[in-house]
Amino acid sequence: MKMTIPKLREILEERLTSENRKIIYNRERDELRVEDSKLNKGITISLPPIISKFEKKKEQAIDEVVYYVEEALKAMAAPIELTGHEKNIYPVIRSTSFPKKTDHGGDLLIDEHTAETRIYYALDLGNTYRLIDEKMVEKENWDSNRVREIARFNLRSLSNPLKKDTVGGNDYYFLNTNDGYDASRILNEGLMKEMEEKVEGTLAISIPHQDVLIFADIKNDMGYDILAQMTMSFYTTGSIPITALSFYYEDGKLEPIFIMAKNRPTRKE
Known part of the structure; x- marks a missing residue:
């Protein structure tokens, strides 16, 4: 069916409606907000991206949204402590x-990364997580x-299990454990240095959504087009999209690049 x-x-309203919940629709922004009436906390869902995912993943796209909202609301109701749960703290991209703020206006703990x-x-809570804010x-x-x-x-x-695929003479390495921190591994300097030494051509990296990290060993111009297509495909289907752009990695630094079809990439100023 056409969604x-x-x-x-x-x-979504039918599946997420329950006692002690309030659902608010913002027609101007096409957003649905699901709130716990007791906590006055909730989750805001943007509907257009879900439409795009539905075209490729069908009912699974809706199931994923419902699961995400249910787990996030449970997490909001649970007491959160950092002390004693140090092993469950991770960076996320x-x-x-x-x-940059919580629903109640508190400042989330943030560091700048790239443009x-x-x-x-x-704080990893098992089936979901809670972003750490400065008040916590x-x-x-x-x-x-x-x-x-x-x-x-x-x-x-x-762990960093990589799956290799060679297309058009270029090598692509995929990290996709679905632990919620695949894209975050771009912050693992040891892994980045290892890949920099491993590649024979130019190292390009993509983090289209939170559950995938792509390393590309680019050996010819076709390699850039292939990477761009892969990245866009992942970007449009991921539960938490990050960026459709790729990055050069050189001497410990990331530099965003534009990859134009059938052209060499240009560095982003």
Whole structure:
């Protein structure tokens, strides 16, 4: 069936309606907000991106949204403590359009990353996570740098299984464990250095959504076009899109690039 905004809204409202919940629709922005009436906290869902995912993933796209909202609301109701849960703290990469504040106006703990991305910090709760804000850090008398150090340490402890695919003479390595931190591994300096030494051509990297990291060993012009197509495909189907742009990686630095079809890429100023 052809999915439309009104139809999607109807389906989501039906599946997410329950006692002690309030659902608000913003017609101007095509957003659906699901709130816990007792907590006065909730999740805002943008509907147009779900329409795009539905075209490729059908009912699975809706199932994923419902699951995400249900788990996020459960997490909001649970008491959150950093102390004693240090092993569950990780950095997460998000686009620069991602909110910098909580629903109640609190400042999330954020670090700048690239022109396209920022680094946030999350407390892993199993089936979902909670982004760490500055009030949470202050409440436990922590220093924000402690969160950063713990998160980076935990990230380095994660495994990095890579699946290789060769297309048009170019090698592509995919990291896709679905643990929520695949894209975050771009912050693992050891892994990045390892890949820089491994490639024979030019190293390009993509983080289209949170559950995939792509390393590309570009050996000819066709390699850029292939990477662009792969990245866009992942970007349009991921649950939490990050960026459709790719990056050069050289001497520990990331530089966003534009990849134009059938042309060599240009560096973004």
